[in-house]
Amino acid sequence: MQKHLFIDGQWVEAKQYIELKSPFSQEVIAHVPSADQIELDAAIAAAYRAADAAAKMPAHKRADILEKVAMRLNERKDEAARIIALEAAKPLKIALGEIDRTVQTYKFAAEEAKRIYGETIPMDAAPGGEGRIAYTVKKPIGVIGAITPFNFPFNLVAHKVGPAIAAGNTIVLKPASQTPLSAYFIAELFEEAGLPKGILNVVTGPGSIAGNALVADDRVSMITFTGSPEVGMRIRSQAGLKRVTLELGSNSALIVDQGVHINKMINRCVMGAFSNQGQVCISLQRIYVHEQIYEQFVEQFKEQTMQLKMGNPLDSDTDVSALIAKKECERVLEWLDEAKQEGAWIAAGGHIDNGILAPTIVLEAAAHLKISCQEIFAPVVVINKVSSIHEAIKLVNDSQYGLQAGIYTNDIHTALQAADELQVGGVMINDIPTFRVDHMPYGGVKESGTGREGIKYAVEEMTELKLIVMNRG
Incomplete structure (x- = not known):
């Protein structure tokens, strides 16, 4: 299978193509374009x-297309989920869940297209404002450069x-190099839905070329990026006066208070730690358990973890499959070796089984260790x-x-204390901190990024507020 660039409503043959391999089987699954500077331009x-045409398109038409x-997408969900399993090694049942969420995300977008409101301003509230009418409108910002990661190749694009x-904006979408097929699939759906040419353009290639071109070009009014803090901070430093939304890294944590019913929460905690091999921005990486229930929690967590099935992402009963790249396995094993040398205990996992990193539980890990203080992005929980x-x-x-954090407690005062004191974007x-539905405001503080996603909140980031004042006298 060979895919082409999607530019100005046309499928354009690229000058150069590269092999796309399955992270699980290492088989070539497609040949995809690697755009050069001319193609990006x-x-x-x-x-x-x-x-201009996108800005003038009536809201009901934008909503109808979405x-x-x-x-x-809902009609072709099985096909779409299979694409995710092939190019990202996301287990099929989890991929199907992503498609269901993506359908909802586009539905929310359709609804928000009709709800972009301004407001009236009471000008006579200030001396000298008498006899004037004022109101605000929200105008599209223009060309948006969107750079997306591999871990949710449909939903984070959505x-x-x-x-x-x-x-009412236009987009140049640069998907992750490992997961371009999802982006091209969505472009096909928008083409079928009647989206006018030029509003959505999809280009693939290395971030050092495509990403840098979007950040540097004066015709691009905004960059929205999901990825590593290192790249995000570089984008922000180079973007000048462009608007920038950044959803960056995390090492999300959960607090478990004394007195909670462990058996009611343990399955959810295991899912939060190991879903999609831990390759989730809000994956549950750190758990702090009150000493009164610590031993019981660890025992039940380990018991549930050992029941997870590792294997081919295309098998319907697989829970955990391969990481996105072999080098990621090597990195994680190095971090685990460091932890063991510093006194941490590997209670489960910590090894490679048929190319898959087994779900790993680490106990008594110091706060300065990489597995504690950095984003591991793997099936490892401390x-x-x-x-x-x-x-x-x-x-x-x-x-x-500081992206999201969670707390299980039966005490309302403790819950409110955590809500007030935790330095994160969402409590x-x-x-678990891995909870997200697609219309809620989503984003973090510190090195977890700036701005908010969640359709209504993203629309606010992607519009400019304009004031109109009329002197009636």
Whole structure:
């Protein structure tokens, strides 16, 4: 299978193609374009030319196109999920869940296209404002450069493309190099749904070329990026006056208070730690358990972890499959070796089985270790004992990241204390930090990024507020 660039409503043959291999089997599954500077310029130029038409498209037409994409994706969900399993090694049952969420994301975008409101301003509230009428409108920002990661190749694309189209913008989408097939599939659906040419353009290739071109080009008004803090900070430093939304790294933590019912939460905690091989921005990486229930929690967590099935992502009963690249396995094993040398204990996993990193539980890991303080992005969870909620909150906050955190507690005062004191973008009470539904505001503090996603909130990022004042006298 060979895919082409999608530029100005046309499927354009590229000058260069590269092999795309399955992370699980290492078989070649497609040949995909690697765009050069000229091809990227053509995509940006197409989006720039289409910007005026996109801004003038009535809201109901934008909504209708987004609804049609949601409907077509739902009709072809099995095909779409298989694409994810092939190119990202995401287990099929988890991939199907991503497609269901993606359908909802485009539906939310369709709804928000009709709800982009301004407001009236009471000008006579200030001396000299008498006899004037004022109101605000929200205008599309223009060309948006969207750079997306591999771990949710359909839904994280939807979180950028959906609100961009809803707000009347045009997009140049640069998907992750390992997961371009999902992006091209969505481009086909938008083409079928009647999206005018130039509004969505999809280019693939290395970030050092495609990403840098989007950041540097003056015709691009905004960059929305999901990926590593290192790249995100470089984008922000180079973007000048462009608007920038960054969803970056995390090492999300959960606090487990004394007195909670472990058996009611343990399956959810295991899912939060190991879903999609831990390759989730809000994957549960650190758990701080009150000393009174620590031993029981670890025992039940390990018992549930050992029941997970490793294997081919295309098998319907597989829970955990291969990481996105072999080098990631090597990195994680190095981090685990460091932890063991510093006194941590591997209670489960910690080895490679048929190319798959087994779900790994680490106990008694110090806060300065890489597995504790950096984003591991792998099926590894650290469980530590604490003597108080105060200690747990302090440990959670002792991080360069701050995306989401969770706490299980039966005490309302403890819950409110955590909500107030945890230095994160979102606090999940009696749930894991991995919880997300697609219309909620989503984003972090510190090195977890700037700005918010969640369709309504992304639309706000992707529009400019304009004031109109009329003197009636």
